[in-house]
Amino acid sequence: MKLLVSALATCFALALAKTSTCATSLQDKAGGSLCAVRKAPADLVKLHRQLAAGRSEIKRRGNETTAQLPMINVDVYLHSVGSSKKSDAYLSNDTITKQMDVLNENFKPAGFKFNLKNATWTVKDEWSSVFYNRDSMYRKLHKGGYSTLNIYFVELVDPLGSAGGSSEPTEDGKSRRPVDDGCTILGTTVPGGSHPNWNMGKTLVHEVGHWLGLLHTFSDKCDDKDHKGDFVSDTPASKEAASGCPTKQDSCPDQEGLDPVHNHMDYSDE
Numbered sequence: 001m002k003l004l005v006s007a008l009a010t011c012f013a014l015a016l017a018k019t020s021t022c023a024t025s026l027q028d029k030a031g032g033s034l035c036a037v038r039k040a041p042a043d044l045v046k047l048h049r050q051l052a053a054g055r056s057e058i059k060r061r062g063n064e065t066t067a068q069l070p071m072i073n074v075d076v077y078l079h080s081v082g083s084s085k086k087s088d089a090y091l092s093n094d095t096i097t098k099q100m101d102v103l104n105e106n107f108k109p110a111g112f113k114f115n116l117k118n119a120t121w122t123v124k125d126e127w128s129s130v131f132y133n134r135d136s137m138y139r140k141l142h143k144g145g146y147s148t149l150n151i152y153f154v155e156l157v158d159p160l161g162s163a164g165g166s167s168e169p170t171e172d173g174k175s176r177r178p179v180d181d182g183c184t185i186l187g188t189t190v191p192g193g194s195h196p197n198w199n200m201g202k203t204l205v206h207e208v209g210h211w212l213g214l215l216h217t218f219s220d221k222c223d224d225k226d227h228k229g230d231f232v233s234d235t236p237a238s239k240e241a242a243s244g245c246p247t248k249q250d251s252c253p254d255q256e257g258l259d260p261v262h263n264h265m266d267y268s269d270e
Contacts, residue, residue, distance in 0.1 A: 068111075075117045076100070077143040078151045082187065083125035088194060089153045089187030090121060098191040102201035103208060112212075114149065129155040138180045149211060150182030151204065153190070163189050164203045166210040183207040 078100075082090035091099070096119055103114050120141060127137040142150050146169075157165050166183040188195035189203035 072112050074114050074149050076114050076149045077117055078119045079141045080153050081122045081128045083128050089128055089155045091153055095190050099201045103204055106205045131156055131158050152184045153187045157184050157186050163198050164207040166207040168210055169213050183211055
């Protein structure tokens, strides 16, 4: 079972803030969006509300603690699936190492370590570039259980041109479809990749955030002044996903702070 509550509790401390600046938007030219996760499951949102309320009460009582939690180790199986060995999704060992380094660098402050157990390479066009053939790919390549992260690099995530997608945990820590538990990532988004907007390997960071239970920063929009956005107390509220790098954007002017465009769980460019 995925350690959802532990994941949320530790990830909240990080809020996945980007350390890099973002570049000028090429969104209109490139098309597509960062993430195929459109709306979080209702029970996951409910859990976020409950956790946020609990943290607010702890803060009110002055019982906050700075005690360091033990590191959570996650086994990873990475699958490169391309239409040919020259495909952007057919990753080299060096690229895989760099991608895993980016993942671990960004989650280390939250107490997570991702350990690559094995990598596979598959040449199969109908898996890499045809969205509706994914079930057979997942059934063939998926390894481990709910506590194991499977990552699939492909040439097409979905017909909308998304850069990545992920399953999300439910209230009991399990995804709704065990066969496709994991993250599916566009091969051009790896460190040094050819994607014009996202090419530093942080698309995977965003999707693994979803896999662990994190929401988009704009999930609750401007509706809830107590919990706002992603239910993380130090994340400013935002009404919508950012495009490019609008550092002065303030889509919720009645609430504190500018939009969190440097947060990994937004859509802004790397």
